[in-house]
Amino acid sequence: xxxxxxxxxEGSKPSRKRVGRGIGSTLGKTCGRGHKGQHARAGGFHKVxxxxxxxxxxxxxxxxxxxxxxxxxxxxxxxxxxxxxAVDVVDLAILKAAxxxxxxxxxxxxxxxxxxDKALVLKGIKATEGALKKIESLGGKVxx
Numbered sequence: 343x344x345x346x347x348x349x350x351x352e353g354s355k356p357s358r359k360r361v362g363r364g365i366g367s368t369l370g371k372t373c374g375r376g377h378k379g380q381h382a383r384a385g386g387f388h389k390v391x392x393x394x395x396x397x398x399x400x401x402x403x404x405x406x407x408x409x410x411x412x413x414x415x416x417x418x419x420x421x422x423x424x425x426x427x428a429v430d431v432v433d434l435a436i437l438k439a440a441x442x443x444x445x446x447x448x449x450x451x452x453x454x455x456x457x458x459d460k461a462l463v464l465k466g467i468k469a470t471e472g473a474l475k476k477i478e479s480l481g482g483k484v485x486x
Contacts, residue, residue: 359374361373361374414444414446414447415446415447415448415449416447416448416449416450416451417443417444417447417449417450417451418450418451418452418453419437419442419443419450419451419452419453419467420452420453420455420456421452421453421454421455421456421457421458421473421476421477422455422456422457422458423442423456424452424458424462425456425457425458425459425460427440427442430460430461430462430463431462431463431465432462432463432464432465432467433464433465433466433467434447434448434450434466434467437450437467449468450467450468451467451468451469451470452464452467452468452469452470452473452477453469453470453472453473454470454471454472454473454475454476458476458477458480459480460480460482461477461480461481461482462477462480462482463482463483463484463485464477464482464483464484464485465485466485466486467484468484469484
């Protein structure tokens with residue numbers, strides 16, 4: 343195969359319409375636009391989705407999706423972040439002071455990500471099953 347022998351597939355590139363070339367071409371006089379109306383005229387344009395004044399489909403359908411208002415009050419903390427703390431008892435105030443969670447957070451959950459190498463006591467903080475196993479295996483515990 344050579345570059346000069348490459349050609350598009352048969353029928354994939356139809357020849358363009360030559361409008362306004364007489365009645366024998368079937369595209370004479372009105373050039374395939376029909377008689378009168380918005381599309382028959384130059385500049386006959388309407389917005390995408392416009393349905394002639396009828397309520398368009400994208401406005402007839404209900405909105406979908408959800409944004410939680412509580413998201414800013416809940417945070418996740420990785421085990422590796424707790425490992426860097428210089429305390430043995432970890433609570434919400436300590437996490438806020440260490441800039442691990444934002445100030446407006448009210449609930450925190452520890453997730454099993456990263457390594458931990460010291461026993462910690464979590465007060466008022468929840469933990470996932472995997473994080474709980476790692477904490478307890480080192481002699482730590484989670485208090486409600």
